[in-house]
Amino acid sequence: MNFFPERQNARQPLYSLRDLTKEFDGPGEKVRVLHGVSAEIQMGESVAVVGASGSGKSTLLHILGTLAKPGGGEIFFCGENLRALDADGAARLRNEKMGFVFQFHHLLPEFTALENVAMQAIIGGTARSAALKKAKKTLEQVGLAQRADFNVGMLSGGERQRTAIARALVQKPMVLLADEPTGDLDEKNGRMVADLLMQLNADQEMSMIVVTHNPELAGRMARRFELKSGELYEQ
Template sequence: MVAAATAPSEKVKIQLRGLVKTFWSNGNPVEVLNGVDLDIFSGENLAVVGASGVGKSTLLHILGTLERPTGGQLLWEGHDVFTLDDQKLAAFRNRKIGFVFQFHHLLPEFNSLENVMMPALIARLPRPQAQERAEAILVRVGLKERLRHRVSTLSGGEQQRVAVARALVLEPEVLLADEPTGNLDPRSGARVQEMILELNRERGLTSIIVTHNRDLAQALDRQITLIDGKAVILQGV
């Protein structure tokens, strides 16, 4: 049994205001997000659930500043982050956000340690420090015996845990995860879940997690879903 998360503090960290995202497909608009309004509190663990194709990954990519919205605002501690140019936005993202992709996007020819060190090296941490941090977080996700294994030789579950470690190596303020337990057996999934909740208790990590895993969603503070391109709170206030 996994311990419940701490209650979120009341400080708003991220605000979505009238967020719109429209894709174009063969000249036709695909309106995925249609005015999402949502406040995310500092130190909360938020689950995003909902049917396939409803826009969960799109929402997460915009929250992670990986993609710009068609309209509306993403305010981060009151600052409209999409006013930053691409270079400043990339620096902001590297410093503040850890992202676990649905299809993990690891570098298959590199080993676990190298994959996890990568963001730290990009952030110009000295190599020994980057390695120390990467090793510590890989041990924490249970991959002590896989540090120098090439990622392409690891199982899907192990690869996903490398992706989680990579997202956390720079101790981000916010973790965004797209189905982080999707490829994991129940035991590995529970370990990832426990780690996210531990980091929340230890240092107030804010997590926004897209998941179909009911146990994981229920262990978080709130659940939202997307309906008709808008965010609807399912559980929690």
Template sequence: MTDQAVISTQQLAKSFSDGDLQTHVLDNISLTVNKGDRVAIVGSSGSGKSTLLHIMGGLDSPTAGHVWVNGQDIHAMRSKAASKLRNQQLGFVYQFHHLLPEFTAVENVAMPLVIGGMAPKAAQEKSQALLEKVGLSHRLLHKPSELSGGERQRAALARALITEPACLLADEPTGNLDHRTAQSIFDLILQLNEDLGTALVIVTHDTELAGKMDRVMTLMDGQLQSGS
């Protein structure tokens, strides 16, 4: 693990049990993501890509191994401390936006800041500024049902980045979008990566998208290999 490492995994393994049957999904995975890195993880459906991403983000527990987020072993921490670390250091974007339907775009994006203890007014001001940056200045007070698919994903991306996390973990972030909208969302992700210095780890089936990253890792038979 280097001083620049924002996420580092060591000998990660994950197995699922169903009666006497054991399924080994991840086996001895070690990966270091440094500040500003752009890493794509590709592989067939069911290969464990999402499981790996969830373990890296502290949302799922490994059967064995460790994950350090900015030098702290997230799976060795108490639940409250781990949640605080996730809130401050990691951002998450999924194929589905997961915006809260009863809140406006600006309220949804401000939510992680409010949860982290920032005053609501200050949180909404920062939220508005970031929504303007992702091209949603005209949609601040719209609820998710009033936004297009691309607009919802832009809002979800802004919410993931509002805390200026060390790393953005994205699971098929353009999977529900048409090609043109997907390209604009991914270009936005790369621009924000440059502007904020946030590292990216993206799980994707999109080879064109993966090819724009600095590193492409393939998950196959539980092992993570360089190159696709």
């Protein structure tokens, strides 16, 4: 595997997708979700994926994040064939190069914001004290320094979502994969999270692929795709 920046060819696209397909076993017939998704995403780009409920957006995001395998087609991340990765390689890639934000934050409520964020770095092999330091810095970045020692159960919805973003960022990923990051938030907190994402994309050149029903958030991304009838159309 060669997921190390010094060995990355800067001209490689971040993602190259060719005719990706995916189907699931349903109770009766098979459910065909992706019929042939092709796209090329460059490093540093911000991309919105919109589409009706059930159109396959989360399925696509899971495939991009190596959390699911496609049925057919090809997927390359920085020139590396993701279909050829084994489970350990995929886990390492996710931890080091990808950040995930889900609609519902999936934080551990009995741990503090700081511990939730640090855990990601500890899993990645960082020593505990260094991980806590990194986590603190990342929480500052998302404006949550004052809440670092609060249990996640004591945080507001917007604060939890920002903690989840900090957790996704602590390993300085190349790409942030976000599924409805503002879906559970009111307008004010939704805008705060959107501002934060745009700022990270601009300042850190972190690429991001964001599934969203929020037209304002989608409108701020450099590129917008609609997933429709199992195919991806650039708008």
